[in-house]
Amino acid sequence: MHTIYLVDDEVNLNRVLVKYLEQEGWQVKSFTSGEAAASAIIEKPDLWILDIMLPDLDGFQLIKRIKAHDETTPVIFISARDEDIDKIIGLEMGSDDYIAKPFLPRELVIRVKKILARAYATPKTGLIRYGDYTIYPEKRIIEENGQEIDLTSKEYDLLILFATQIGTPMSREQILVSVWGDDYFGSDRVVDDLVRRVRKKLSKLELETIYGIGYRLVAA
Amino acid sequence: MHTIYLVDDEVNLNRVLVKYLEQEGWQVKSFTSGEAAASAIIEKPDLWILDIMLPDLDGFQLIKRIKAHDETTPVIFISARDEDIDKIIGLEMGSDDYIAKPFLPRELVIRVKKILARAYATPKTGLIRYGDYTIYPEKRIIEENGQEIDLTSKEYDLLILFATQIGTPMSREQILVSVWGDDYFGSDRVVDDLVRRVRKKLSKLELETIYGIGYRLVAA
DNA sequence: AGATTCTCCCATAATTCTGCGGAAATCCTT
DNA sequence: AAGGATTTCCGCAGAATTATGGGAGAATCT
Numbered sequence: 001m002h003t004i005y006l007v008d009d010e011v012n013l014n015r016v017l018v019k020y021l022e023q024e025g026w027q028v029k030s031f032t033s034g035e036a037a038a039s040a041i042i043e044k045p046d047l048w049i050l051d052i053m054l055p056d057l058d059g060f061q062l063i064k065r066i067k068a069h070d071e072t073t074p075v076i077f078i079s080a081r082d083e084d085i086d087k088i089i090g091l092e093m094g095s096d097d098y099i100a101k102p103f104l105p106r107e108l109v110i111r112v113k114k115i116l117a118r119a120y121a122t123p124k125t126g127l128i129r130y131g132d133y134t135i136y137p138e139k140r141i142i143e144e145n146g147q148e149i150d151l152t153s154k155e156y157d158l159l160i161l162f163a164t165q166i167g168t169p170m171s172r173e174q175i176l177v178s179v180w181g182d183d184y185f186g187s188d189r190v191v192d193d194l195v196r197r198v199r200k201k202l203s204k205l206e207l208e209t210i211y212g213i214g215y216r217l218v219a220a
Numbered sequence: 221m222h223t224i225y226l227v228d229d230e231v232n233l234n235r236v237l238v239k240y241l242e243q244e245g246w247q248v249k250s251f252t253s254g255e256a257a258a259s260a261i262i263e264k265p266d267l268w269i270l271d272i273m274l275p276d277l278d279g280f281q282l283i284k285r286i287k288a289h290d291e292t293t294p295v296i297f298i299s300a301r302d303e304d305i306d307k308i309i310g311l312e313m314g315s316d317d318y319i320a321k322p323f324l325p326r327e328l329v330i331r332v333k334k335i336l337a338r339a340y341a342t343p344k345t346g347l348i349r350y351g352d353y354t355i356y357p358e359k360r361i362i363e364e365n366g367q368e369i370d371l372t373s374k375e376y377d378l379l380i381l382f383a384t385q386i387g388t389p390m391s392r393e394q395i396l397v398s399v400w401g402d403d404y405f406g407s408d409r410v411v412d413d414l415v416r417r418v419r420k421k422l423s424k425l426e427l428e429t430i431y432g433i434g435y436r437l438v439a440a
Numbered sequence: 441a442g443a444t445t446c447t448c449c450c451a452t453a454a455t456t457c458t459g460c461g462g463a464a465a466t467c468c469t470t
Numbered sequence: 471a472a473g474g475a476t477t478t479c480c481g482c483a484g485a486a487t488t489a490t491g492g493g494a495g496a497a498t499c500t
Contacts (some may be wrong), residue, residue: 024346025356061458103374104317169360192447192488197446210455211487213360315455372457412477417458431467431476 006030007037007050007062008078017049020105021112026193034062041069047201048107049115052088060087073203074119075104128163131204132218135163142202154179155198162207162217171214191215222336226250226271227257227282228298237269237432240325241332254282261289265373267329267336272299272308280307290387294339296331298323335372340384348383351424351440374399375418382437389436411435 004021008014009032027122028073029045031037034057048066050186052059061076066073077088080101087100097111128135135142138158141147157179161170170178172188179194195215199207206218224241228234229252243249249265254277256269268286271353272279279297281395284294284326295306300321315329348355355362358375362369371379377399381390390398392408399414415435426438 022351115452165359167356167359186448189450189488192490193448196489208359209488210373216359309498323442368444374458406459409461409477413479415482416478 001026001027002046003029003043004049004112005029005040005043005045007032007034007048007059009033009053009055017105020109022123024109024113024126026112030035032070033057038065041066044070044073045180046074046120047112048073048075049112050075050077052077052083052207059084072119072121074115075092076108076115104179130217131150133202133204144202144204149201151198151201154194155201158194158198159202159205162205162215166217166219169210169213169216175214179212196211221245221247222266222340222402223247223249223263224267224269224332225257225260225263225265227254227260227268227274227279228251228272228317229253229275237325237328240329242304246332248250253277254279258282258285259285264290264293266294266340267332268293269295269332270293270295272297273301292334292339296328296335299328344428349440350383350386350437353422353424353427355379364422364424369421371418371421375415375421378414378418379422379425382425386437389430389433391434395434 004026006014006017006028008030009194014030014032014164018028018030029040031040034054036110037048038057050059051061054062059079061137063075063077066075073097077096077098079085079088079098080100083096083188085100085137088096097115099108099111126137128137128151130153132144133142140153142151142156142159145182158175160176161178172191175191175194180190191214195207199205206220208216208218210216224246226234226237226241226248228250230239230367231252234252235248237424238248238250251260254274257268258277270279270282274282279299283295283297286295296314297304297316297318298321299308299318308316317335319331342422346357348357352364353362357380360371362371362379363375378395379426381395381398392411394406395411396408400410413433415427419425426440428438430435430436
């Protein structure tokens with residue numbers, strides 16, 4: 001779950017946007033003044049959304065301070081004035097975006113999704129932690145407290161499938177397609193079998209069966 | 221099939237739009253005055269399309285009254301003036317949209333399709349809040365203050381059915397079709413049973429019995 | 441090729457879910 | 471307030487689904 005800090009002095013719009021963003025499951029903190037927002041920079045939210053026109057502090061000042069603290073933090077700018085938009089585009093936009101007023105809350109949500117996906121995509125080179133387990137996707141290795149555990153290739157495919165979608169239920173159909181490919185035509189009971197083997201090898205992995213639906217990996 | 225109520229005092233445009241909308245298979249009722257439309261609010265159409273500029277009643281007044289009756293009813297606004305558009309966006313837009321004059325009837329049809337699909341489809345992303353409960357449709361999870369509650373698949377289907385149609389009464393027939401599918405031929409008493417089970421597990425869900433009709437989920 | 445591991449599948453056991461009947465409670469109508 | 475209609479409640483048996491153990495063949499490795 002991502003944290004989003006929103007800065008907009010129009011309380012009405014602010015309230016509406018917070019509602020929309022929360023509805024997507026994000027944790028939102030909102031500010032109506034630039035100074036208040038500035039003092040929250042150290043909290044390192046995953047994304048800033050800020051209106052350029054603020055009463056107390058120039059929006060561009062705020063951007064500078066955000067970027068000074070962490071260059072990589074993505075920011076979405078809101079502005080009504082074309083010259084602001086031009087100025088923003090002139091900036092070096094790392095993983096940023098802007099949206100011109102007036103806009104539909106929905107449009108903002110779409111942009112937020114894109115930005116977050118791009119900025120916080122599971123890096124292929126990174127690693128995934130789950131309790132005592134550490135998974136190195138590019139090496140196809142999983143360790144339990146530094147101790148490597150041997151998995152067969154299908155077992156590993158299943159693990160990755162679940163580990164990258166923690167909490168989401170997967171139907172046998174989905175698992176079949178993902179692990180076996182869409183040209184497999186045997187019984188879908190092989191999924192049960194694979195799950196059984198993975199459970200045996202990785203006993204601390206909470207692979208929950210959902211009766212009538214499939215399986216899901218419970219968050220550690 | 222969806223019912224659409226259209227409010228526009230320009231009789232010519234009105235007639236054209238009705239024709240286009242009906243061509244898509246929707247049931248359309250049209251009004252040329254705000255007052256006439258206002259008195260039809262209780263009929264709960266699936267969608268309102270309304271021109272902000274009306275001779276007798278201010279379009280914004282009408283919106284208020286529609287939303288007061290049912291917050292979730294989607295509305296598509298029609299307006300030529302930019303300041304109206306700004307004002308509309310400032311509103312808390314649930315599942316609404318707007319279209320600026322002049323527009324092609326075809327554009328309107330496209331928007332109607334989108335709105336209806338979004339408003340009356342189970343959300344695959346995001347979450348639904350109901351009092352202390354938070355529902356994650358794509359994860360088939362419901363939490364009460366962060367504490368997960370186990371539901372069987374039918375129980376969950378029922379929950380989603382009601383949670384996406386808060387306030388709307390559902391007949392046993394409708395529930396049977398939605399949860400069991402239209403190839404179920406047993407007694408419709410199973411619905412009562414399922415409702416009982418869901419009530420037991422989710423005691424704070426106000427699943428109201430409508431004697432002789434069915435059930436409905438009262439807004440939290 | 442031979443050995444070893446992996447995968448699929450079957451049969452059976454264990455588990456979970458659900459429909460149903462009937463009794464009790466509640467609601468509506470007169 | 472009575473009486474019929476409707477809904478709720480309860481528990482259980484059977485249905486549906488999943489887990490498990492074991493074996494045969496396929497794939498992989500040496």
